Amino acid sequence: MSRIFRTLLAGLVVVVFAASATAQQKKRVAVMNFDYATVRSFVASIWGTDQDVGKGVADLLITQLVKDGTYTVVERAALDKILAEQNFSNSDRADATTAAKIGKLLGVNAIIIGSVTQFGRDDQTRTYGGGAIGGLTGRFGIGGIQRRKAKAVVGLTARIVNVDTGEILAVADGKGESTRSGESLLGAGGGGGAAAGGAADMSSSNFANTLLGEAVHQAVNSLSQQLVSDASRLPTTTVSIEGLVADASSPNAIILNVGSKAGVQTGDRFEVSRKVRDIRDPATGKVIHTITNTVGQITITSVDELSSVGTFTGSAQPKVGDMVKKVQ
Numbered sequence: 001m002s003r004i005f006r007t008l009l010a011g012l013v014v015v016v017f018a019a020s021a022t023a024q025q026k027k028r029v030a031v032m033n034f035d036y037a038t039v040r041s042f043v044a045s046i047w048g049t050d051q052d053v054g055k056g057v058a059d060l061l062i063t064q065l066v067k068d069g070t071y072t073v074v075e076r077a078a079l080d081k082i083l084a085e086q087n088f089s090n091s092d093r094a095d096a097t098t099a100a101k102i103g104k105l106l107g108v109n110a111i112i113i114g115s116v117t118q119f120g121r122d123d124q125t126r127t128y129g130g131g132a133i134g135g136l137t138g139r140f141g142i143g144g145i146q147r148r149k150a151k152a153v154v155g156l157t158a159r160i161v162n163v164d165t166g167e168i169l170a171v172a173d174g175k176g177e178s179t180r181s182g183e184s185l186l187g188a189g190g191g192g193g194a195a196a197g198g199a200a201d202m203s204s205s206n207f208a209n210t211l212l213g214e215a216v217h218q219a220v221n222s223l224s225q226q227l228v229s230d231a232s233r234l235p236t237t238t239v240s241i242e243g244l245v246a247d248a249s250s251p252n253a254i255i256l257n258v259g260s261k262a263g264v265q266t267g268d269r270f271e272v273s274r275k276v277r278d279i280r281d282p283a284t285g286k287v288i289h290t291i292t293n294t295v296g297q298i299t300i301t302s303v304d305e306l307s308s309v310g311t312f313t314g315s316a317q318p319k320v321g322d323m324v325k326k327v328q
Contacts, residue, residue, distance in 0.1 A: 027109040027234040030074040030102070031065070033058045034156070035093040039119040046120065046185055046212070054093060054116055056202030057156060057220060061112070063203070064224035070231050074106050078260075082106060096161045096168060103163030107263040110160050110169060110234045112227065118155030118175070121185050151179040152215040156223050162235060169233045172226035176218030178211045185212040241326040245272065248319055251312045254298050256324055259306045268300045270324040272314065295322060 034054035036043065044050050065071050082088075082105050092098040094115050103111035153176070160170040186207075207213040243258035258264050272295040279289040296314015303309075312318055 026070070026072045027231055028072045028074065028107070029065070029110050029112055029160075029234070030079050030106050030108050031058050031062050031112045032079075032099055032102070032114070033090075033093055034114040034116050034158075035090070036116040036119065037091075039116050042120040053119060053202065054090075057114070057116060057216065059203055060216065060220045061114075061158075061224055061227075064220060065227065068224065068228050070228045074108060078106065096159065097166050099161050100163045100166040103161065108163060111163055112158055112160055114156060114158035114223075116155070117157055118153050120153060122151040122153050149179060149181050150185060150211055151177065152185050152211040153177050154212070154215040154219040156219045158223055158227060160227065160230060160234065164235070169235075170227070170230035172223050172230065174219040174221070174223035174226070176215035176220075176222070178214035178218070180211055186210050240328075241268075241270075243270075243324050245318050245320055245322040245324060246307065248312075248317065248322075251317065254310055254312045254318055256298070256300075256308045256310070257306070258324075259308050260303050261305050264300060264303050264308045264326075266300055266303055268308075269327040270298045270300070270310070271327050272296050272298060272312070272318050273323050273325070274319070275323070292323065297327065298324065 033052070034057045036052070036054040036057075039053070040050065043053050059076070062073055062076065065073050079102075082102055086102065086105070088098070088102070094113055096113065099111045099113045155176075156174045158172045158174075159168045160172075161167070162169055201207060202213070202216060208217055241258055241262050241264060243256050243262070245254060246257040247253075247255035256264075256270065273292040274295050276291045276293055278287045279291065280286060281288045294314075295316050295318055296312055298310040298312050298318075300308050300310040
């Protein structure tokens with residue numbers, strides 16, 4: 001092997017290990033829909049009906065965090081399912097205790113909750129002219145020339161909550177402002193405008209190009225940057241997952257009785273062990289220790305909610321009822 005080739009190979013190994021270490025340092029988080037109770041009346045006045053802007057803000061924040069890559073973010077579908085099972089209400093969105101409970105069920109390091117503190121307009125209308133403009137007043141009326149400047153203002157706050165203790169680990173806030181002359185908050189160009197289709201799609205490019213959309217994106221981007229800078233404050237949580245072999249018909253398709261609901265992910269490895277005998281307390285007869293033999297390992301290839309499937313390597317074929325434990 002030439003010296004140049006060995007040098008290149010060593011460099012490749014360093015890159016691979018560096019990438020692996022970075023992946024292991026990622027913290028897993030979930031983002032709750034933001035509470036928007038304090039601005040609800042303003043939201044209704046802008047769209048003509050109530051819109052869940054708290055969900056829209058959360059969706060935009062998730063997108064920014066995923067793009068950044070510092071965190072691993074739980075999918076929206078998994079969070080919504082847990083919220084439905086726990087009879088979660090909108091009034092719980094900013095509650096740290098409830099958020100911690102949801103986060104533990106999701107198996108995350110921390111959960112992000114927040115509130116929309118400002119969401120609306122701060123318009124200025126000025127009149128120039130009157131009698132001082134002279135001949136121009138005949139064209140624009142006695143009041144002279146009126147110029148309208150629309151200003152959208154959005155304020156957000158967020159907290160990172162420890163799912164084990166309910167402790168608030170970090171706080172962030174974001175603010176966005178956008179100003180243009182002769183425009184409404186939801187209109188493009190010089191004219192007015194309303195939200196297309198009735199429901200607010202805050203992730204659409206149409207909304208992003210409006211005054212209000214620009215302010216929302218500014219606030220979310222600012223919030224995202226602060227949350228990323230606080231990633232080191234999150235605790236590292238090791239999730240222990242244990243289960244049983246449910247089917248061992250094929251070594252290439254061993255089925256376990258634990259799945260995504262328990263935190264199993266594709267690529268996880270499980271040690272398979274088989275009970276040899278129980279050791280009992282001679283005074284009480286209770287089992288005080290179990291002696292086991294290691295049979296081999298299973299590498300997970302597919303996962304659903306309640307089960308997982310993997311390939312087996314080891315000294316003996318696993319059996320239904322064998323114990324499995326995730327290898328950390």
